[in-house]
Amino acid sequence: MNVDNRTVSMTLPAEAEFIDVVRLTLYGICTKAGFTYEEIEDMKVAVAEACNNVVVHAYEPGSSGTMEVRFEMIEHGLRITVKDQGHSFNFPEKAMAAQSLHDKSLEEAQIGGLGIYLMQALMDEVEVNSEGGTEVVLTKRLSKSEEMV
Template sequence: MKTSVQLTIPAEADYLDIVRLTLYGLAVKLGFEYEQIEDMKVAVGEACNNAIIHGYEHLGSGELHVNFEQQLDGLKICIRDNGTSFNYQQAINRTAGALHTTRLSDAPTGGLGLYMMQALMDHVEVNTTSGTEVILTKLLGRKEEMA
């Protein structure tokens, strides 16, 4: 049986602990290791912060909809806002160009969140048709060992 837990919270940083605690509880129940849970918490926190800071920047306030869905082989987390969308491919291209031509110590603040999510999760999908939806998937049993 697939388990699904849904949260709707105000798009404010003060409420992100609710998302992190829910994620932690579900991930422990599903058998994820501590390091995997910490990676998920960072990635989900980044997606939520992006929605709060960028999605509702010009709108003042809004809501975040977070859905945790147990998969046969892991956990899928959808973070959705109804705020201002952005051009995902343009953002990736702009950041990729900056990463290849700039020393890390000189990189501008912001813009690396999408890369961080991709590094920490097994699958990342971004939909920007109406608002923004970030879908993060972490698979059970995958080890993050360096080769």
């Protein structure tokens, strides 16, 4: 598949009701790319979690903000970026909290690390840049048997 200029971008209000728009767009793109139903469901959970973090944490209550979502077709997969211009957070600290969840029950999980843990469990790569807002980059690769020829 030729992946040059195969990017879909959207800017949405950072409000919960717009997360479904992101999920529907993800579904359409992933279906065309050849991901399995299970992989698409995993990605929908991870992307919804990243978007929900923007809605809940990025902006002051009562103030409006936006989230930018980009779906980039890469060789053998998809890279999804969710970016806001709101408050940043300490990713290494949250990643450590997420790491400590691996052997714990859901009841023992502390709020704050579960979203990162979910994203890391469901995606092949998770990167976070927290300069000037927060940017979460989620990457999922196609399995060899699923690559479109």
